[in-house]
């Protein structure tokens with residue numbers, strides 16, 4: 001008799017993602033088991049909720065995998081004897097709203113938000129997160145010690161719930177936050193989280209110039225953004241602030257702009273930058289058929305060099321690192337990198 005091989009997925013075991021259209025297991029790009037479709041704040045049947053996870057795992061074997069939404073997902077691996085299904089989640093992704101007060105030309109949410117720019121702050125038009133967070137803790141579904149809470153939706157600047165959410169989570173227990181924001185509005189709670197070393201704060205500035213910023217973000221908020229970064233740089237943990245640079249073809253894809261950006265970050269008093277290749281190439285282009293623009297390699301090296309000169313740590317978004325290694329660097333160059 002052939003063995004019925006069992007599989008395991010860390011995402012399914014650990015991650016709860018609260019998106020605007022569904023509450024689900026992972027954000028892998030593949031839609032894994034869904035806890036709640038089109039959630040709009042209804043009372044949740046928690047036994048049924050828990051069963052989604054156990055049922056999801058029950059299908060992860062050779063015999064049943066064809067019935068699983070996880071079929072063919074690259075996160076699946078063979079199950080080991082020590083793999084146990086955890087009763088709690090250790091990662092909570094909060095991304096339940098779409099509104100934003102800028103309109104980045106590369107925004108992945110544009111399709112759902114139709115590029116609308118909201119100046120007024122308000123509620124998510126889908127559901128409130130605070131009551132859900134309270135219940136998740138009451139149901140002992142969140143790891144109070146090691147929980148990583150990632151908050152990135154539209155933008156926190158226009159979400160009334162942002163600060164109450166953070167306070168509710170702090171009250172109940174958390175490991176760390178990872179907050180992504182366009183940084184147009186100063187948030188005292190972020191300064192507090194930086195002071196107590198409880199968050200990584202990431203923001204995409206993408207340039208060092210007000211006019212270019214307007215073209216990239218479709219709002220005139222460059223000065224506000226820089227001033228807010230200066231305030232966060234005065235926190236007790238400025239090393240937890242990461243300023244991102246997303247390369248956008250024909251706009252900021254040149255060495256001069258890159259150098260000015262790194263100099264600005266250094267002048268502000270921050271020490272971490274992250275380089276990203278934009279979604280047009282990272283997600284929507286088959287790079288085996290249509291290669292990246294050749295000068296992207298020079299941009300990568302320019303980043304490395306200026307960061308080295310300014311003693312700034314350069315991070316590469318996972319997908320960007322993969323693209324650089326696979327499509328930009330030769331074998332010799334990769335060896336030198338190692």
Ligand code: SF4
Pocket residue numbers: 009010011012025026027028030031032033069070073074075076
């Ligand atoms: S196997 Fe893939 S689709 Fe399924 S839960 Fe894991 S990451 Fe999501």
Ligand code: SF4
Pocket residue numbers: 100101102103104106107108109110153154155181182
């Ligand atoms: S800040 Fe984020 S959500 Fe807002 S437009 Fe830019 S990418 Fe989209």
